[in-house]
Amino acid sequence: MAYRVLIVDDEPILTELLSTHLQDHGYTVSVANSSDEALAKLNTKPNLILLDINMPGMDGLELCKVIRNHIVCPILFLTARITEQDKVNGLRAGGDDYITKPFGLQELIARIEAHLRRDERNNRPPEVLTSQGLIINLSDRKVFWNEQELSFSKREFDIIEFLSSNPNQVFDKERIYEAVWGYDAEGDSSVIKEHIRKIRAKFMQASGSEYIETVWGMGYRWKK
Amino acid sequence: MAYRVLIVDDEPILTELLSTHLQDHGYTVSVANSSDEALAKLNTKPNLILLDINMPGMDGLELCKVIRNHIVCPILFLTARITEQDKVNGLRAGGDDYITKPFGLQELIARIEAHLRRDERNNRPPEVLTSQGLIINLSDRKVFWNEQELSFSKREFDIIEFLSSNPNQVFDKERIYEAVWGYDAEGDSSVIKEHIRKIRAKFMQASGSEYIETVWGMGYRWKK
């Protein structure tokens, strides 16, 4: 899905140029040539906003504060001024970065990408990032080994989730059973060894590592 | 030291019954027949709270939230209701477990013990640091001599845990056996000398020190 960028600047020549360039790089672009227009176009829910500081009427700093009341996304100021005081004002207003005119289009793209990446990371659901290469995304319930996605059944993922969220701690089968099946579940906690076997097999095939360690007589632990 | 349990229920017959039963099992019990009384009795610093959900005035869920602002300990709800929604509400309010009326006293004791055990484990200081170089990590159940990890079986570790947590104190074999195997375990406490031998051998090989000292005719002590 393409990222949406909102460009706010009162110089049509510049906005046209930027718009074309960003579209060439795969972005979906909205353009606003005034503050009012910008506010009206917030409903496009941009992933990132490029904002000119010098505009007639409500200027970029003011606009930035207003925008912040509505949505959370990276806001990059486009500006000619670049005093220390300007930076402070911009950050106070809720901006994320400055790009001084004139700027290279390459640089602009690079900055935009950097901010989108960071934003994505911040808003990303909590992940357990274990040893390099392995990503366990708890809210999507997905596991990646490098680029490859490993598929686990519900119970399997539940066990992985519980153990990997408490790395290095040993949990006996009763405790795991209680955590995954529910404290009031009835049944034999020996099912766990079967699930553990399946989990290990999948990890082993993909990554060559088992991740779950047996502590004899005690239970299992997630080896980080 | 006996665990302290606070029972909060507006039915005197029930609280009386529970109180007696828990006392028989060695617990120190406080009883509150109302929410107000319960709050007043928090200063007994209970290790665990049994809380009736259905009470006049502030109900158990509300009370639970309030209690959570004061102390951290397992809170078990006593309840007749048991819908899925109730569980969610209870957990949201900060409860740890549900026990539905009517319940067996056996089960109650078992649940209480399970929670106390877990609580103790979670609140345990992460590691015992004995003489330089030796690290005994109780929650991970790992022992390090400098960088090297020493491996111990369950019983071995349990013995090390018990002794090293009470350094310099002498315990006779009966006492150690009771602490590690359980007060109601049957068997010959002479097994201990064999385990001690194994433990000593492992420590000796790695560190050149035995750590466990024999006090002739008395028992063993952890030499710090």
Add this chain to the structure above:
DNA sequence: GGAGAAAGTCAAAATTTGGTCAAGAATAAA
């Protein structure tokens, strides 16, 4: 020093535990 009790040693037996497998039961998908 010697008797007797307590602790240490050792190897083998007994038990417990975890891993594996196959098949049946339950659940979800088509």
Add this chain to the structure above:
DNA sequence: TTTATTCTTGACCAAATTTTGACTTTCTCC
């Protein structure tokens, strides 16, 4: 419905641990 997937169970094996008992050593006290 059929089909496929997942979950659970029980049996079996292998490995690791725990216990046992016979034996030796060490210590204490007379």
